[in-house]
Amino acid sequence: MTHTTLAGPAARTSAELIRADEAALAHNYHPLPVVVSRAEGAWVEDVEGRRYLDMLAGYSALNFGHRHPALIDAARRQLDEVTLTSRAFHNDRLAGFAESLSALVGLEMVLPMNTGAEAVESAVKVARKWAYEVKGVAPGRATVIVAAGNFHGRTTTIVSFSDDETARGGFGPFTPGFRIVPYDDLAALEVAIDETTAAVLIEPIQGEAGVLIPSDGYLAGVRELTRRTGVLFIADEIQSGLGRTGTTLAVQHENVLPDMLLLGKALGGGIVPVSAVVADRDVLGVLRPGEHGSTFGGNPLAAAVGSAVVALLETGEFQRRAVELGAVLDSGLAALVGRGVTGYRQRGLWAGVDVDPAVGTGRQISERLAREGVLVKDTHGSTIRLAPPLTITEEELTTALGALAGVLG
Known part of the structure; x- marks a missing residue:
């Protein structure tokens, strides 16, 4: 060193x-x-x-280690050009990042954000909007089902559907609209789904809970159940994704493609915070100008580093x-x-x-x-x-x- x-x-x-x-x-x-x-x-x-x-x-x-040469080089080159424009303007790095990330995971569109918690919050908003505009859920009634033992971040909305009292205690009142079911329990999940359900949000492997790996067939079962009942499947791969488990995504161990994929952490290469919601157009297309945003989300420096991360993953190494x-x-x-x-x-x-x-x-x-x-x-x-x-x-x-x-x- x-x-x-x-x-x-x-x-x-x-x-x-x-x-x-x-x-x-x-x-x-x-x-x-x-x-x-x-x-x-x-x-x-x-x-x-x-x-x-x-x-x-x-x-x-830091999936790619500290100061990976390819990632440091991408950041340094971008620092000499432009680092931030806000989304008030286009920048020359963002489209390439979105195209390559979409192709890597097999979905069509990217909503760029910064932190993992922002990706989760964004997914909740998108799922609710989709439920009202596409599924026809009554206004203000949309619900999201999550798993016991989850960890998706620490914002007030996210701790509203945590069962970790250390994360929750003293931070109420909490955001309504969530149901908690046991992890790795398809029967309980099926019972919880009703006409108000917009989405099921789960970690393919629960990291904070102690790297809990579900039974074989669970993820495929969630995919089949959500498809059959007209509910979005949101996979939080912020910790489990981007090569960590031996596949690009942990859901790929069961050949599953969710409706929404949440990425973060390693997407920024240990250099800048980068996160993303990735989904097809019929899901992310519900967002319109002014309804959601982030000053730093999709900035040129983040896009340059994110593109370099995708390039490393494309090799399969x-x-x-x-x-x-x-x-x-x-x-x-x-x-x-x-x-x-x-x-x-x-x-x-x-x-x-x-x-x-x-x-x-x-x-x-x-x-x-x-x-x-x-x-x-x-x-x-x-x-x-x-x-x-x-x-x-x-x-x-x-x-x-x-x-x-x-x-x-």
Whole structure:
């Protein structure tokens, strides 16, 4: 990892910066005590020069690693041209981005936004508009069905249909119009659908819940049920998509194409926030000028980086790497079951690992791993998530698995 040192204020230590963060920032996160100052590939470096293997990759925002050369080059070239126009004008990068992204996923139109939560909010608005104008739902009555254990973001509307009290508590009143059914339960979903249902919104794999993978046939069943009942199927692939699970999209493991696809995180290449709602014209066509927008959505810098991300995925290299290295991850985790691990769920280069409470909480294991130079993050108390960059090498992955075995005792 090479870098240059810029002149400026006297450097502060990790401890000093952590204290400054705690004094100056709202405490809406509980980060591990690691202060990253540089990164490249699968590695990050703190302000004291300690190196860490990044096994989280920004919750899949860094699928292509830190500072991937093709993505950095696309950003640098665009910085020399134009970075923002707003959608008050056209720009010369957006059409190409939309065309290539549509072709990659097999849908017709793109609604560009910035964050994953914005994509989800946009999809809810589009689904409601579609329900009123196309399906004929009575005004103000449209409902959206979601799954228990979901994580789609933290806006007030999105936490309205969360069952995570940490995300919800103290933030009401909540937005009506949502129904929660058990995840991976087609019978419950069928019962919940009625004449007011605009859409079913689910994660093909529930990430925040601990990388929960549904039963074989569930996604295909959701697709068949929504098609039969005249309901939109919205797949939130913000974490699961763009190569993470060994296919471009996680729904492709069951050869499913949803009506609306939500993308984010890795779409910005770890450089800028980029998200998108992708759907056919008969769905996204319900939006008209003035009804929805975003000042930064579809900006030229985002479009340039997004286009470079699509170009990487078009080669199929990263999907293949997720399959091949996913087998290494699976084998390594299987060897730890009964040795500090009570179970795990894995698809491609993504896993939720349940830690035996006798050896520590998920947070404690994450802290121990950080001291060994490996970064992961806990969720729901006893689970840690592994989602390394798709650029990680087999040797690096094996090193991380060895470190995990070591801290489990």
